[in-house]
Amino acid sequence: MTNIKDLARMAGVSVTTVSRVLNNHPYVSKEKRTAVLEAISESNYEQNINAVHLSKGKTQMIGVVLPFSDHPYFALLLKGIAKEALENNYKLVLFQTDYMESRELEALQMLKQKQIDSLIICSRTCEWSVLEEYLQYGTIVLCENVNGKEFSSTFVNQYTIFLRTLEFLFQKGHEKIGYCIGRKTGPSSKLRARAYQEFLEKNNLPFQEKYIIDQCNYFEDAEKVMDMILYMDTPPTALIVTSDQVAAGIVTCCQKQGIKIPEELAIIGFHNEPIAKMMEISSIEIPLLDMGKHLFHQAISKDITNKEMFFHFIERGTV
Amino acid sequence: MTNIKDLARMAGVSVTTVSRVLNNHPYVSKEKRTAVLEAISESNYEQNINAVHLSKGKTQMIGVVLPFSDHPYFALLLKGIAKEALENNYKLVLFQTDYMESRELEALQMLKQKQIDSLIICSRTCEWSVLEEYLQYGTIVLCENVNGKEFSSTFVNQYTIFLRTLEFLFQKGHEKIGYCIGRKTGPSSKLRARAYQEFLEKNNLPFQEKYIIDQCNYFEDAEKVMDMILYMDTPPTALIVTSDQVAAGIVTCCQKQGIKIPEELAIIGFHNEPIAKMMEISSIEIPLLDMGKHLFHQAISKDITNKEMFFHFIERGTV
Numbered sequence: 001m002t003n004i005k006d007l008a009r010m011a012g013v014s015v016t017t018v019s020r021v022l023n024n025h026p027y028v029s030k031e032k033r034t035a036v037l038e039a040i041s042e043s044n045y046e047q048n049i050n051a052v053h054l055s056k057g058k059t060q061m062i063g064v065v066l067p068f069s070d071h072p073y074f075a076l077l078l079k080g081i082a083k084e085a086l087e088n089n090y091k092l093v094l095f096q097t098d099y100m101e102s103r104e105l106e107a108l109q110m111l112k113q114k115q116i117d118s119l120i121i122c123s124r125t126c127e128w129s130v131l132e133e134y135l136q137y138g139t140i141v142l143c144e145n146v147n148g149k150e151f152s153s154t155f156v157n158q159y160t161i162f163l164r165t166l167e168f169l170f171q172k173g174h175e176k177i178g179y180c181i182g183r184k185t186g187p188s189s190k191l192r193a194r195a196y197q198e199f200l201e202k203n204n205l206p207f208q209e210k211y212i213i214d215q216c217n218y219f220e221d222a223e224k225v226m227d228m229i230l231y232m233d234t235p236p237t238a239l240i241v242t243s244d245q246v247a248a249g250i251v252t253c254c255q256k257q258g259i260k261i262p263e264e265l266a267i268i269g270f271h272n273e274p275i276a277k278m279m280e281i282s283s284i285e286i287p288l289l290d291m292g293k294h295l296f297h298q299a300i301s302k303d304i305t306n307k308e309m310f311f312h313f314i315e316r317g318t319v
Numbered sequence: 320m321t322n323i324k325d326l327a328r329m330a331g332v333s334v335t336t337v338s339r340v341l342n343n344h345p346y347v348s349k350e351k352r353t354a355v356l357e358a359i360s361e362s363n364y365e366q367n368i369n370a371v372h373l374s375k376g377k378t379q380m381i382g383v384v385l386p387f388s389d390h391p392y393f394a395l396l397l398k399g400i401a402k403e404a405l406e407n408n409y410k411l412v413l414f415q416t417d418y419m420e421s422r423e424l425e426a427l428q429m430l431k432q433k434q435i436d437s438l439i440i441c442s443r444t445c446e447w448s449v450l451e452e453y454l455q456y457g458t459i460v461l462c463e464n465v466n467g468k469e470f471s472s473t474f475v476n477q478y479t480i481f482l483r484t485l486e487f488l489f490q491k492g493h494e495k496i497g498y499c500i501g502r503k504t505g506p507s508s509k510l511r512a513r514a515y516q517e518f519l520e521k522n523n524l525p526f527q528e529k530y531i532i533d534q535c536n537y538f539e540d541a542e543k544v545m546d547m548i549l550y551m552d553t554p555p556t557a558l559i560v561t562s563d564q565v566a567a568g569i570v571t572c573c574q575k576q577g578i579k580i581p582e583e584l585a586i587i588g589f590h591n592e593p594i595a596k597m598m599e600i601s602s603i604e605i606p607l608l609d610m611g612k613h614l615f616h617q618a619i620s621k622d623i624t625n626k627e628m629f630f631h632f633i634e635r636g637t638v
Contacts, residue, residue, distance in 0.1 A: 016339065016346055027335055061412070070398045075389035082388060082415040086422060091429070093380070094411045096401035103405060110410070220593035252597050274539035278571050 010039035058117055062299050065095045065107045066122040067182075071217055072245055072273055073288065077122050077143065080292020088300065090117075099183060101125045112137045118299035124187055141298045143291065144187045146306060152298035154291050154307045158188040161284055161311050162195035162240070165268055169238045170203060172319060174266060178211035178236035180225055180246055189214075192242075211236050222249025226257070229265075237266065238319070244269035244276040244283055251279055251318065267318040282319045285312040329358035377436055381618050384414045384426045385441040386501075390536055391564055391592055392607065396441050396462065399611020407619065409436075418502060420444045431456045437618040443506060460617045462610065463506045465625060471617035473610050473626045477507040480603055480630050481514035481559070484587055488557045489522060491638060493585060497530035497555030499544055499565055508533075511561075530555050541568025545576070548584075556585065557638070563588035563595040563602055570598055570637065586637040601638045604631040 008015045013032050020028045021036040028036075064081055066074040078094075085092050093116055097103035104125045111119045111134055118139035124131070128149060131140060135150060142153040162179075169177050179196065181189045193212075200207055210232060213225055225246070229235045241247040247269030254261050261267060269276050272285035287309055294307055327334045332351050339347045340355040347355075383400055385393040397413075404411050412435055416422035423444045430438045430453055437458035443450070447468060450459060454469055461472040481498075488496050498515065500508045512531075519526055529551060532544055544565070548554045560566040566588030573580050580586060588595050591604035606628055613626055 014346075020335070027333075064413075068398065069388060069401060070391065070394035072389065075394055078413075079387065079389045079415070082413065086415065091434075092413045092415075094383075094397075094401065094413045096398070096405065096411075115410075218593060220597060223597070249597060274537060278539060278542070278568060 007036060007039045011035035059115060060089060061091045061093050061116045062296070063093045063095060063107045063110055063116040063119040064122065065097055065104055065119065065124075067097050067099045068217070069094065069096050071243075073243060073271060074122055076271075076273075076288035077292040077295070080289040080294075081120060081296045082292075083289075084293045084296035088296070090296075090300065097125065099123070099125050099186075105130075108134045108140075111140070114138075120295050120299050122295075139299055139301070141295050143295060145308070150304060152301070152304050152306065154294040154298065154309060156286050156291075156309050156311050159191040159195045162192040163199060165240050165284065165313070166196065166199040168313070169240070169266065169268070169319070170199070172238075172266070174238040175203075175205055176208075176211070176234060176236045177238045177240065178208075178213065178229075179240040179242070180213045180216035180221075180250075181242050182214065182217050184212070184214050188242075208234075216241065216243060216246045218243075219245045219249040219252075221246050222253050225250055226253040230257075235265075237264075238262075238268075239265065240268050240270075242270045244271050244273040244281065247281050247283070247318075248275045248279050251281060261318050269318075272312075272314050276314075276316070280317040282316045283314050285314050326355060326358045330354035378434060379408060380410045380412050380435045381615070382412045382414060382426045382429055382435040382438040383441065384416055384423055384438065384443075386416050386418045387536070388413065388415050390562075392562060392590060393441055395590075395592075395607035396611040396614070399608040399613075400439060400615045401611075402608075403612045403615035407615070409615075409619065416444065418442070418444050418505075424449075427453045427459075430459070433457075439614050439618050441614075458618055458620075460614050462614060464627075469623060471620070471623050471625065473613040473617065473628060475605050475610075475628050475630050478510040478514050481511045482518060484559050484603065484632070485514065485518040487632070488559070488585065488587070488638070489518070491557075491585070493557040494522075494524055495527075495530070495553060495555045496557045496559065497527075497532065497548075498559040498561070499532045499535035499540075499569075500561050501533065501536050503531070503533045507561075527553075535560065535565045536562060538564045538568040538571075540565050541572050544569055545572040549576075554584075556583075557581075557587075558584065559587050559589075561589045563590050563592040563600065566600050566602070566637075567594045567598050570600060580637050588637075591631075591633050595633070595635070599636040601635045602633050604633050 004015055004018050008018045013035060017028055017032050018036050021033050064078060068074060082092060095103060095107040107119055110116050120141045122143045124142060134140060140151050142151050144153060144155045146153045166177060183189060213228060216225060241250060247267050250267055251261060254265060259265055267281060269281045269283040271288060272283040276283040291309055298305060323334055323337050327337045332354060336347060336351050337355050340352050383397060387393060401411060414422060414426040426438055429435050439460045441462050443461060453459060459470050461470050463472060463474045465472045485496060502508060532547060535544060560569060566586050569586055570580060573584060578584055586600060588600045588602040590607060591602040595602040610628055617624060
């Protein structure tokens with residue numbers, strides 16, 4: 001493969017001159033520039049794209065921060081982002097963080113170093129103050145309500161969704177309602193905790209710490225949930241499960257153990273994934289694919305916009 | 320933010336000189352180099368990382384080609400790759416191809432342009448001759464048996480897996496065996512087709528085109544499979560399903576329609592995903608997470624190696 005030294009020899013100029021031409025630097029005579037361009041043309045030299053990025057200040061690459069790529073929630077968001085990226089000739093750089101702040105910082109650092117043009121954070125770990133420091137280096141798009149901060153975002157109102165779902169179950173006669181989430185510290189779960197607290201207070205119901213079960217991300221996490229519930233003196237009569245995968249796992253466990261749904265345990269999943277449809281699980285529909293597409297377009301836009309997406313309650317056999 | 324022009328002004332040199340220093344070019348006097356370095360240090364200037372890549376010839380980025388990021392098979396491979404990438408301080412650039420050759424070529428082009436150091440192709444669409452042209456630009460790692468070609472690879476023997484599974488079902492008394500795959504044209508499916516043909520010939524069984532059902536990737540694809548089977552005059556008595564998700568979907572459909580498993584339809588899934596364990600589906604265990612990790616290490620290695628991973632048959636209630 002022809003390299004920069006070969007080009008210099010062919011054009012009869014110094015390596016520095018070739019580099020200047022490649023990088024569009026000034027102070028190269030017309031003759032030398034022409035000689036270099038002819039050498040490039042003759043040699044079929046493929047320019048190192050990093051030189052192009054350096055001169056353009058753009059990489060056509062967008063970073064995507066997500067905790068796990070194999071979780072259906074994030075996989076669907078990513079699919080939506082990836083679909084639009086391809087159609088718009090952008091590449092994606094993936095940051096799988098396992099919710100570690102240091103890994104989110106690495107992604108921000110890449111934005112600072114102009115290795116990516118923008119960053120989409122599907123689930124945030126860093127504090128706002130940290131993210132705000134990096135805003136000067138490029139666009140940062142979030143998947144939560146940013147409440148007037150200078151970030152673009154596409155989100156659903158997790159507080160309202162949770163409150164309405166709790167009220168729906170209460171109207172069906174449930175007073176012992178539990179819920180299953182991924183992590184307690186995330187922005188969405190904080191909103192859910194607030195909705196739960198307010199719901200309990202409004203209806204004079206006692207708070208039961210044990211009804212909040214975290215680390216529920218995958219189908220198989222349902223086994224742990226069932227083990228916990230079966231050992232409770234007063235188990236919940238209804239569960240809101242923020243992942244259809246986990247909800248499907250719980251339904252499967254209940255079938256095996258002869259627990260009647262919804263008579264003994266009512267279940268509402270989240271996202272209305274195909275598995276919820278096929279297993280006839282009631283679910284909160286959230287348009288993840290469209291959210292992903294929207295996040296991408298915000299990442300390449302110069303404007304700061306905030307888009308709330310709507311949810312629908314799909315009632316099936318499990319409530 | 321300080322830019323290259325600010326640095327030039329602070330150091331009292333030309334922009335070109337600053338650029339030369341940043342790019343480690345020769346022909347810069349000691350004094351000027353010192354002045355630029357002092358300006359950088361004073362101004363807290365963050366170097367454009369593309370300049371670093373240009374001078375080092377390495378980006379610490381690895382491309383990953385996969386058809387869909389939301390399919391459990393590829394999501395698990397990607398998870399393994401991503402885990403090792405993080406631990407070794409590499410970033411991943413994702414190419415979601417939907418099996419379109421043009422998108423695989425984009426990834427290869429990025430390798431040629433040195434925007435990524437290596438490329439992992441989880442499922443290939445391009446011909447070997449095309450891939451071989453790009454070998455000169457960087458490491459290309461594949462997830463299939465390369466049969467002596469100059470690529471590193473981590474793979475399972477799809478031919479042997481399929482033949483053994485067919486023989487197992489035959490010994491259980493099945494003569495009408497069908498199978499569900501993602502696409503007919505993929506390298507794995509070609510090996511499966513060969514195993515199937517040889518199995519039929521060896522046992523004097525007729526070939527039935529309709530027993531091969533493609534486009535089976537997701538849980539919900541099971542509905543289509545069941546619709547097809549229910550309309551057949553002589554439906555298969557056993558199905559090998561190359562995705563546990565689809566196998567789980569088929570089991571769910573059978574439960575709804577009162578079809579007895581395994582008496583009326585035997586089912587064997589692939590990968591031994593958690594859903595197979597929980598729904599008690601027999602499955603071929605393939606260590607996808609470990610394969611992903613191995614693929615990553617081959618991508619950063621200078622040696623060409625080929626690693627065959629082993630599979631295990633996990634017998635549960637569906638055969």
